[in-house]
Amino acid sequence: MNARDPRALDVNGLTIRTDQGRTLVSDLSFSINAGSRLGLVGESGSGKSLTALAVLGLLPPGMNASGSIVLREAPDAPGTEVIGATEQRLTGLRGRAATVVFQEPLTALDPLMRIGGQLAEPLRRWRGLRGPALRRAVAEALEQVRLPDPDRITRAYPHEISGGQRQRVALAMALACDPALLIADEPTTALDVTVQSEVLALLDGLVAQRGMALLFVSHDLAVVSSVTDHVLVLKDGAAVESGSVDDIVRRPQHPYTRDLVDSARHLESALERIVR
Numbered sequence: 619m620n621a622r623d624p625r626a627l628d629v630n631g632l633t634i635r636t637d638q639g640r641t642l643v644s645d646l647s648f649s650i651n652a653g654s655r656l657g658l659v660g661e662s663g664s665g666k667s668l669t670a671l672a673v674l675g676l677l678p679p680g681m682n683a684s685g686s687i688v689l690r691e692a693p694d695a696p697g698t699e700v701i702g703a704t705e706q707r708l709t710g711l712r713g714r715a716a717t718v719v720f721q722e723p724l725t726a727l728d729p730l731m732r733i734g735g736q737l738a739e740p741l742r743r744w745r746g747l748r749g750p751a752l753r754r755a756v757a758e759a760l761e762q763v764r765l766p767d768p769d770r771i772t773r774a775y776p777h778e779i780s781g782g783q784r785q786r787v788a789l790a791m792a793l794a795c796d797p798a799l800l801i802a803d804e805p806t807t808a809l810d811v812t813v814q815s816e817v818l819a820l821l822d823g824l825v826a827q828r829g830m831a832l833l834f835v836s837h838d839l840a841v842v843s844s845v846t847d848h849v850l851v852l853k854d855g856a857a858v859e860s861g862s863v864d865d866i867v868r869r870p871q872h873p874y875t876r877d878l879v880d881s882a883r884h885l886e887s888a889l890e891r892i893v894r
């Protein structure tokens with residue numbers, strides 16, 4: 619029997635370097651409890667995506683991670699160290715312990731395969747479903763992300779549905795294995811503003827309903843604040859500040875965080891002007 623540990627993710631002293639010795643992420647530490655939500659925020663190039671990829675053991679070739687990243691499928695499951703894990707071990711972890719939704723859902727979808735077939739894949743692999751039970755689970759997965767006309771979507775190819783619908787399909791695929799941790803890397807940045815808020819509300823509701831941990835990556839503090847309860851601010855690959863959303867937004871300590879807060883406010887007031 620393992621001791622219960624509430625942390626779905628524990629990152630300690632994470633450092634990411636290129637093979638040429640350039641440090642891209644430096645000595646980063648954070649943890650996310652089961653059912654909690656952390657926003658990773660910073661401007662372009664601050665190291666958010668690399669951090670997210672490192673958590674899944676998906677760093678691009680030519681980069682290596684040091685420090686420690688421990689994923690835990692459930693509070694009473696043993697933690698697994700990602701850094702240095704074999705590809706076989708990582709394949710077992712991805713999906714169940716953590717999954718990811720990227721900015722561009724086309725990266726997650728096969729252009730030559732119908733949506734239904736793609737969605738069936740994780741359900742078959744992780745939940746062992748076949749035949750009518752599998753078809754039912756595909757329809758339920760689409761209903762859960764509130765896609766209208768699931769019959770049409772099941773038969774469609776990715777290019778035949780809208781960007782917002784593709785992102786909902788990508789979310790359904792990520793959730794199919796019932797992960798302990800969902801990583802969302804700029805999941806709504808490519809969508810227009812109305813669709814963006816619909817997908818954010820959907821993500822928010824599904825994470826709450828399933829008690830999942832969420833690591834939400836974005837350059838936009840306004841978006842991060844709408845779905846997370848804690849924020850870690852990254853600059854040039856290092857943490858500059860962390861705290862509750864309330865503290866970060868109302869009482870930012872670091873000048874860089876203040877700039878992020880200001881630009882989020884500018885964005886909000888600009889949007890309000892456009893809506894009026």
Ligand SMILES: Nc1ncnc2c1ncn2[C@@H]1O[C@H](COP(=O)(O)OP(=O)(O)OP(=O)(O)O)[C@@H](O)[C@H]1O
Nearest residue numbers: 636642660661662663664665666667668669678837
């Ligand atoms: N494959 C790569 N090879 C070399 N350097 C890279 C690679 N990917 C990212 N970098 C560098 O690592 C740093 C962090 O990149 P990262 O993509 O994590 O930033 P980010 O905060 O997610 O920004 P964005 O929102 O623009 O994706 C940047 O300086 C970037 O140029």
